[in-house]
Amino acid sequence: MKPFRYVRAYSVEEATAAHAGRPGSCYLAGGTNLVDLMKLGVERPGTLIDVSRLPLDAVEELPDGSVRAGGTVRNSDLAAHPLVRERYPVLSRALLAGASGQLRNVATTGGNLLQRTRCPYFQDLGKPCNKREPGTGCGARDGVHRDHAILGHSPQCIATHPSDMAVALAALDAQVELHGVRGRRTLPVAEFHRLPGGRPEQDTEIAPGELITGVLLPPATAGLPSAYRKARDRASYAFALASVAVVLDVEDSVVRQARIAFGGLAHRPWRARRAEEELRGGAASDQAFEAAMDAELAAAEPLHDNAFKVRLARDLACDVLRHLADSPPVA
Known part of the structure; x- marks a missing residue:
């Protein structure tokens, strides 16, 4: 050692x-x-x-109605907190889908966001991996890649980000708080993680030495119908083949606002901006949901063994949208 x-x-x-x-x-x-x-x-x-042992283990409501979860709040505590369960059920459900109870009792908010890919080529020192050792190649591209990315990948890396929590936070328009030697700043969670491009070793936009001190959940998404759905190879303790977090605001069968993020499809939680634009102001119908998902996933570039993810993600998202369109707002 x-x-x-x-x-x-x-x-x-x-x-x-x-x-x-x-x-x-x-x-x-x-x-x-x-x-x-x-x-x-x-x-x-x-x-x-x-x-x-830092004093960052509280979940609290702020004067503007937002909710702040400290960087060392345990995943179990965050999932069970009344403010989260009542106002942001998508986050609670994503956390409960993420790991065993034993892991949730130890894992933290900040650590969850910073976890690294579970790609077996990254984890095996005997295999080439540009994320682990830049310039050595991507073994997964011509190897075993059934679980890998179909969106936003590059010739350098096709790994996916493993977090369930981060997908829900991206859909909620949450912000991540950072503190470094140069002071404090915030970033949208949807922009915190990077696509691989030519530098797959850099997972996030965090600056060297910055510490995640908390996550801010905005009042704008509180109380809206929301859900998280995850498709995996076994019923528990498995990473997503595809997952989706949706926050949906529907009035008189018209979509006022939709916030959608996919997991298991890209190097970061994939915010489905194209689908959101397609849905905004239109009918909350099966046809509209399917057309929006088709527009979003038209950008997919699946590899030989993971083309099934396109249809899987489409059907998963459409099913969640249908369910939420009929759900009343959370009180």
Whole structure:
């Protein structure tokens, strides 16, 4: 095992100062992904900064009606919180679909957003992977890629992002709070993760040394009918072949607003902007839902073994939209 330095931080400022953007430094909270990757030899940090004791473990309502979930809130606590269950059921359902109870009891909000792909070529040091080691090639492209991306991929990488929570947050128009040595800033969750392009090793737009201090859930999406649906190879503890989070605002059978995000299809949660535009102001009908999904997924570029994902994602989204169109707003 490679030796590493361990630092326990008791404030955000102490944590970011200990990291300070130094190569080889990593934040540690639940460790459900990072520690696994350390065991595999994929991650070899020189310094671990333990942030699990920072005062970032609360879920609270803010004066403007938004809800803030701290960066170290456990996934189980976030899924069960009354504010989340009542106002943002899509998030609660996505979290419950994401992992076993044991993992949810340890995994954190920030760590969930920062988890890395479960692509077997990334996790195996004996296989080529541009994400793990830039310039070595993408073994999955000509190898086993049934679970891989059909949208937004590049010749450099076809991996998918594994988070269920991030898909729901993208559909909710949530913001991620970041704190670094240069201060605080926020980013839309839908823009936080990157497509691979020519730099697949860079998963997110987070700057070196920045710490996720929380996630903001806006009042605009609170109380609207919402749902998360996930298709997987087995009934539990499996990553999505395709998933969809939908927040739908319908009045008098007309779609006022639709917010749709896919999981399991791309290098990041895929916000279905084209489908949302197609639906806005139109009838909440089966035909409209199907046409909108066809327009969105026309951009798909499936590989030899994962073309089934196009139809799977289309049918999954249409089924959720139909269900929500008949659902009353949450009180």
